[in-house]
Amino acid sequence: MRVLYLSFYFPPSRASGVYRARATANFLAGHGWDVTVFAAPLRFLHEAVGSVDEKLADTIDPRVHVERPSLNQFVWASDVRRFGRFRRQFPVLAQKLYNGTQRIFPEHYHSWGLNAVKRALRLHARRKFDVVVATGNPFAAFAAAYVFHRLTGVPYVVDYRDAWTLDLFKDKPLYPTGHPAWAWERRVLDRASGVVFVNEALRQWHAQRYPALAAKMMIVPNGWDxxxxxxxxxxxxxxxxxxxxxxxxxxxxxxxxxxxxxxxxxxxxxxxxxxxxxxxxxxxxxxxxxxxxxxxxxxxxxxxxxxxxxxxxxxxxxxxxxxxxxxxxxxxxxxxxxxxxxxxxxxxxxxxxxxxxxxxxxxxxxxxxxxxxxxxxxxxxxxxxxxxxxxxxxxxxxxxxxxxxxxxxxxxxxxxxxxxxxxxxxxxxxxxxxxxxx
Missing domain, CATH: 3.40.50.2000 (Glycogen Phosphorylase B;)
Known part of the structure; x- marks a missing residue:
């Protein structure tokens, strides 16, 4: 059984959701699965985030294969000495062009999702994946699973470590009506074979918003290692x-x-x-x-x-x-x-x-x-x-x-x-x- 696990934050990242991702990959590898993880590029973790836990990477099961699709780090770049020639000479135009790419998918990680699909198609052509698991955030992982499914028919499951369209701290929708994120979430959930949440409160909120899809929703709580x-x-x-x-x-x-x-x-x-x-x-x-x-x-x-x-x-x-x-x-x-x-x-x-x-x-x-x-x-x-x-x-x-x-x-x-x-x-x-x- 071959699974593609789309987990942007994965060791040596120290993001809060990385421990769930680490445990999931190790668990599947230990139960007979062939696990391929697509994670964030190391350059992003070191330069944009600025901190990693290298020792945590050593705890990944050696049977887990990790790849790191590239990411356009335009929005995180702040050192003008490292800008490309076009951005240095035409900064306003460069910003407009980047903003235009946001229309493809309303998240700064959309380039990683697109590159993940390209790489997954190449790997799938060599040896087919049986299922895809995508964990968010970022939710470009969900979109990548959806696009890969439309192109190949491989079923996918999305794991909400976090909420996509709900502001957890203010208990209200994160985006206004008509924002592209709503259409993307509906699109992703309609095609998903399973939707996972970390607690019942999150499952209920999404079940009320998408009642026709409630039957495919389940809870997988966090745990300890x-x-x-x-x-x-x-x-x-x-x-x-x-x-x-x-x-x-x-x-x-x-x-x-x-x-x-x-x-x-x-x-x-x-x-x-x-x-x-x-x-x-x-x-x-x-x-x-x-x-x-x-x-x-x-x-x-x-x-x-x-x-x-x-x-x-x-x-x-x-x-x-x-x-x-x-x-x-x-x-x-x-x-x-x-x-x-x-x-x-x-x-x-x-x-x-x-x-x-x-x-x-x-x-x-x-x-x-x-x-x-x-x-x-x-x-x-x-x-x-x-x-x-x-x-x-x-x-x-x-x-x-x-x-x-x-x-x-x-x-x-x-x-x-x-x-x-x-x-x-x-x-x-x-x-x-x-x-x-x-």
């Missing part, structure tokens, strides 16, 4: 040591990061959290420019202190996915920071639960992640973003960490076991097999 989390030694907390809170993940402007800092500073005034620290591991923003902006917004000084010494919040910088187990092991309490509304799950929460430690939430009430956390016995949720409420949840989580027993941790881990990648991907792999048999 035992191979990545293996090796973390969980030390028992010593009553004499200050509690250590930890956050792991990218921090963006869409998250209530300032509320997190303010609440922790307030919580530290309680005697049980005297001297406690909150250590932040991860990148500030997805792109290099976002790093500077968030550094200034949060007040990160040269020593990594956030908002001044009194807050107890320390920015430790990024950590490789392959080393994240040690970071989790060093924390007594894990802080779950998330932006958005009811459609947001976040893949990070599954890793948090797998560590069997108290988790304190810092996010708006009613997000989709709450459905996953509801059965976790060590979850502390203020159900509010008011710093005073979040501070109280932190104090309660700190007490739980100080009193944590092996039995309590085992019960927490037992809840997380149902979300291993191996378990959540079984129905998805069965769906792909059914398409080939059909």
């Amino acid at each position: 035992p191979d990545v989390l293996a090796g973390g030694v969980v030390p028992a907390h010593k009553p004499s040591d200050p509690l250590r809170f930890g956050y792991v993940g990218t921090i963006t402007t869409a998250q209530p990061a300032q509320e997190m800092v303010d609440a922790f500073a307030l919580a530290r005034t309680h005697p049980s959290l005297s001297g406690a620290t909150l250590e932040l591991y991860g990148h500030l923003g997805f792109f290099r420019a976002g790093n500077r902006h968030l550094t200034q917004t949060l007040g990160v000084d040269d020593e990594g202190r956030v908002g001044g010494p009194a807050t107890g919040v320390l920015y430790r910088g990024p950590v490789s996915k392959t080393e994240v187990a040690e970071v989790y092991a060093s924390a007594d309490v894990l802080v779950f920071l998330a932006g958005g509304a009811k459609y947001v799950t976040s893949g990070k929460i599954f890793e948090y639960m797998a560590n069997g430690k108290p988790i304190v939430s810092v996010h708006a009430p009613g997000i989709a992640a709450a459905e996953v956390l509801a059965g976790y016995p060590l979850w502390f949720n203020a159900d509010s973003l008011d710093p005073a409420d979040v501070a109280q949840a932190r104090i309660a989580a700190g007490k739980a960490a100080a009193d944590l027993t092996p039995q309590m941790r085992a019960a927490a881990v037992a809840h997380a076991e149902q979300f291993t990648r191996e378990k959540v991907l079984v129905p998805f792999e069965a769906k792909l097999r059914s398409l080939i048999r059909r």
Whole structure:
């Protein structure tokens, strides 16, 4: 069985959706599939995004074949010394010509999608693909799967890691009526043999908008990877040591990061959290420019202190996915920071639960992640973003960490076991097999 997996963000990318893509490719390769992945060009990851996790690339199953179709990086280019001769001499005309190409597909990644189709046709001519899986964003991957299907008849499944036409953070349509994205989404979904979402809230929103297509929609939640989390030694907390809170993940402007800092500073005034620290591991923003902006917004000084010494919040910088187990092991309490509304799950929460430690939430009430956390016995949720409420949840989580027993941790881990990648991907792999048999 041969699958073409269109996943623009794939290791060594460090984008939030890359772990789902990594796990899917490895899972299929481990279950007898011949997997070819089309991913972003390395030049884009190094120059435009500005950061990668090279160690994560080493965790890809060696049986997975990765190709990287080219991408027109016009919109990301900012160094005029590297512009081509035509763009240097006729910048306005060059911009108009580029804008014209957007009419083909309304996304800056459309050239990658087109080149992916060309390359896929050449590979298909040599040895046929049985099915195509496309994961978005970017949604040029969906369009590429659709075009390849129209030319070859090969069935395809689209995996919504993110929403295409829904603004997850404002809970409203992302585009105005008549925008080309709507026509493209309808076109793609009409022809798809399967449509996958990460949670029920997203599935419902799309089922209401496209009721005739609801029968082909399914949920494949995010999960956690035992191979990545293996090796973390969980030390028992010593009553004499200050509690250590930890956050792991990218921090963006869409998250209530300032509320997190303010609440922790307030919580530290309680005697049980005297001297406690909150250590932040991860990148500030997805792109290099976002790093500077968030550094200034949060007040990160040269020593990594956030908002001044009194807050107890320390920015430790990024950590490789392959080393994240040690970071989790060093924390007594894990802080779950998330932006958005009811459609947001976040893949990070599954890793948090797998560590069997108290988790304190810092996010708006009613997000989709709450459905996953509801059965976790060590979850502390203020159900509010008011710093005073979040501070109280932190104090309660700190007490739980100080009193944590092996039995309590085992019960927490037992809840997380149902979300291993191996378990959540079984129905998805069965769906792909059914398409080939059909």
